[in-house]
Amino acid sequence: MLDIRNLQAKVGGGSDILKGINLAVKAGEVHAVMGPNGSGKSTLAQVLAGNPAYEVTGGSVTFDGTDLLGMQPEERAQAGLFMAFQYPVEIPGVSNAYFLRSAYNEIRKAHGEEEVDPLEFLDIMEKNLALVDMDPSMMNRSVNSGFSGGEKKRNEILQMAVLRPRLAILDETDSGLDIDALRIVAEGVNKLRRPDNATIVVTHYQRLLNHIVPDFVHVLSAGRIVKSGGKELALELEERGYDWLESPAEFVA
């Protein structure tokens, strides 16, 4: 589904943060990308989603066989790529329901499907609200405005549930969540797992992976994947920290 080859990228005028990432994700798989602060985890998520603040300086990414890097962010979303934001953005004055229905309809239009009207959408909403234990009144509030940290993250998972992406990237979705909110978010993600979709979980801590069990774990350090393994690698990281995996080449430099 997703094929990342030798991906290099930077932000602003700085030097490369990603220094050659290679990663292949198949349908049905859950990959965890872990690593210390500044290792490039979030940069990888942002680059895949097409954040224009980041600049790709080398390598390639294909998504279902097409060149992902040549697509606008909205085209990537329409093709089925979804990113749950680490810091969901507030849009004052725009209701959550209107925003989400617009997104839903844009994606339908891109697939040549008919738009749904507000009443039909209400049904779709109601089915998904329970999934993240969200009160229907949240839909009438402005997008993320005045939401607590936990509400914002649940709102991200709600959007994921409604938009049903092929590939979901969770960018540090666990940060700032208490244990109950973490459980709700993780259960939501688990219920959305299907054989034809895939998930990349970007996280600093192992605790989220107790709830969302990955098929593969990759450790990022200084812009490269320095180790890959199964779910047991996450437990090892929890115990030993990241230091033992630092790329030797970086120390020499």
Added chain:
Amino acid sequence: MSSSIENLVNREYKFGFVTDIDADTIPAGLGEDTVRVISAKKQEPDWLLDWRLKAYRRWTTMKEPHWGNVRYEPIDYQGQVYYSAPRTAKPLGSMDDVDPKLREAYDKLGIPLKEQQILAGVAVDAVFDSVSVGTTYREQLAKLGIIFCSLGEAVREYPDLVRKYLGSVVPYSDNFYASLNSAVFSDGSFVYVPPGVRCPMELSTYFRINAANTGQFERTLIIADQGAYVSYLEGCTAPKRATHQLHAAVVELVALENATVKYSTVQNWYAGDEEGRGGIFNFVTKRGKCAGANSKISWTQVETGSAITWKYPSVILLGDNSVGEFYSVAVVNHHQQADTGTKMLHLGRNTRSTIVSKGISAGQGNNSYRGRVYVGPKAAGARNYTQCDSMLIGNRCGAHTFPYIEVGNDTAQVEHEASTSKIGEDQIFYLQQRGISKENAVSMIVAGFCKDVFKELPMEFALEAQQLLGITLEGSVG
């Protein structure tokens, strides 16, 4: 990235066409003779000519105001034409007699003048350059005793009403542009709603400037008698011309006891080109008087056009328990400048006012909110709430806020809230990541920002305003 915000504000002005029509135009220049010629053309009574002449003499002693936060080359008042009327405009037996060229012009503007085609529930007075070319639905309104006609006709047919109220809210000596307007005003709309009558449809005037080098000086007078209700809409467009054109209008609203007047404007005069050449100078005095107890006047404006906007729709809250409201969205792009806001003058007891101002600045536009809240010594229990928000799109535009608050009664409550935000690239990216295009993302963010004002607009106008905003800001996002 900021160039995508830039691109979003740059769509063509679609009402920039010129209608080639035979017009009765007087020579450029302004003097007592000009005032007499205009008055004679309109066959006015002596009292009105005298009033105009007093205004003119007063104007000659006044100086052009320069306290606004706007900059422009000096205006040559002698280089302007003060009267231009399509020759075939008057007199009309019915709307079917409207000159086909004028009808075509209004069709292009989306304002069909044939009653059977017109928007259901909206009566229109169409003002073309200096004169009204037709008013729809007059007969149905007349059955309820509602007078809706051009001010010129009102002077002839209802002189007592006009004489009683003309200048009663904005005196001829009020300010430089109001005095100029009082001297040379050409036409405009007149509305009178009798006691206890609720006007069943929206009344609307559509102002069109067509002739070159011609100023438009219309004057609107709306009176809601005791217990009456009227909602009034005003729309405006002008051709694209390389030189600036002056628009100095006066609007007076009077609400007697228990009456309500709601006045909504969607202003889309030509704004000039990307370099700031041409466009309308919109120097307008709009004021309402809540003369009776429990009366209410509400202004809602969406200002997207004009090279320069200088206007402060205000309410004099004279009657006890009267209510004044001002809801405004002002958008500037390219080199547009807006200095706009309101005055709420609390004179009666328990008077209340609400001000919600949303300023959006893009390109090199400069947007200023200027508002005055005055609470007089007798206005016990007066309350004001002001909310003043600015949004910046790009790095070269400006937003300014000039609130003036004077409180002369210690039982009054006055609140002022202000905020400035930048339309965030992070907001745009967030919406894009959900499948929404960049242009739709900006429209959505801006519409959300303006929601508190849009919800005050009549249904017929709300959609138009939102679309207009989308067009005005097109190309402003990079």
